[in-house]
Amino acid sequence: MHPSRERALLLPPPLRVPLAAAAWCLLLLQADAYFGLTGKEPLTQFPLLGPSTNPTHWKAHLKQCDLLRLSRKQKRLCRREPGLAETLRDAIRLGVVECQYQFRNERWNCSLDGRADLLKRGFKETAFLYAVSSAALTHSLARACSAGRMERCTCDDSPDLENRKAWQWGVCGDNLKYSTRFLKNFLGQKKVGKDLRAKVDIHNTNVGIKAVKNGLKTTCKCHGVSGSCAVRTCWKQLSPFHETGNLLKLRYDGALKVFSATNDAMGHSELASPQHHSHLAKGPPAPRATDLVYIEDSPSFCRPSRYSVGTAGRTCSREANCDSMCCGRGYNIQTRMVTFSCHCQVQWCCYVECQQCMQEEVVYSCKQ
Structure with a gap:
């Protein structure tokens, strides 16, 4: 496909705040048009990156960043991070395939039809899209670090594990610490949005990140003669992304409708839900950090509309x-x-x- 044609496929209509997160979420939803996905293919495994000083590799990296539909800040970060463009492509594929799998038997099947209009609304489906997109990016970044596909990060360096011994035995922990730190900067979440929709989008984005963290496990292996545990090495490893998708689908099924309420003690507005039974004596009943939240009731998705083909x-x-x-x-x-x-x-x-x-x-x- 001609580069200009690829660029044309990725131009969305203007979206409301938060722009960085919305731009990334829409990019994820446009992956079928970009990659021709069916939902059945295996994930592409990208080769190790060559030296960043290689002019050919560097030009290819910059071109990939330019072709991706990103905000100005995201594109600047992409160009500075060799390996990030291919990791973003990996995340796009991962999130779209998982979303379509989780909703394969539902009225709304995570179709690309109506995606832009859907993202403008505060439905349960929008909440899932924000969560699964941030989860896919978190997962892909952590895995890219441990696979050697990113130049500015490497294996997990948690102080509670003997990582250097693990490296000597050829294993490398998934670097979730770097992934989450980079992601918050990439999505522009340093400040919490003031309006209700911005708060909801940021909340659901963080639910996706937490879902990936929930699947981080410590894996250990014994080394020694005849299987003895003379040497034991441990490292951090993420669960398969399908398990994260299952968890987010459960969060979707139990999503809470929220409104904005003023916290008298803190003096600012917070998310609150009458569906959540809080045992706290003061303050509005707030959703938990692991709850997906929405502000509008979803359409039926039975008949063709701006949100789906029915x-x-x-x-x-x-x-x-x-x-x-x-x-x-x-x-x-x-x-x-x-x-x-x-x-x-x-x-x-x-x-x-x-x-x-x-x-x-x-x-x-x-x-x-």
Whole structure:
């Protein structure tokens, strides 16, 4: 694709504050148009970066930063950080694929259709998008550091672990500390927004970051003769991002509707929710730091609108979700023949030989 065409695909309409976070979130949502994603492909593994002094690598890095739809500050940071552009691309793919997986059986399926209009509103779906985008970026940055794809960071250096011994044994902890510190600067979260929508967006962005932190575990390995633990090394390792996606989907299912309330003791406004039963004697009932929050009730997503294309034609499971997804309109039943590998046998020495079988499959799809 011609570079000018790529740039045209990534130009969104103006968004409200916080600009940096909104620009990144919209970039994540445009990844299908940019990468041609289907939601089924594996994540691309980027090769190790060459020396930053290599003029060819440096020019390629600057070009990638220019092609990404970023705010002015984000683009400046990208150009200063060799390896960041490819890490951003990795994060985009990671977040989009996970979002579409988590909502594959819902009326809203994280489609790109209506994405810009959706981000302008304060729906539950918008809350999830902010959370999953910040989580994907946090995860990808931490992994890029430990994989050697970023020049300004390396393995985790937590003081409670013997990291140098771990490095000697060829293992490298995921650097979540660097990732979260860089991310707050990248998304421009030094100051809390004054209006309700800005507070909500920042809150949901931080929920995504906390979800990644929740999956950080200490992994240990023993080294010694015959499996003895003569030497034991430990390092920090992130859980697979799919586990973070599962956690954020649970947060979405239990999201709280909030409003702005004045805290008399502190003298400023805070998020509050009548759905959250607070046991505190003073102050408004505030959502927890792990709660996704929203300010507007979502549309049904049943019919085509500015936010989605509706559910007509969507495949569903008759036992699980056809009644809900089809919004009471009913569903069509079709049969088709599908081909699959069967009767597989391992052949000497090193390959598997399979036959091709066919079977009839019943497909259910929502009526118009």
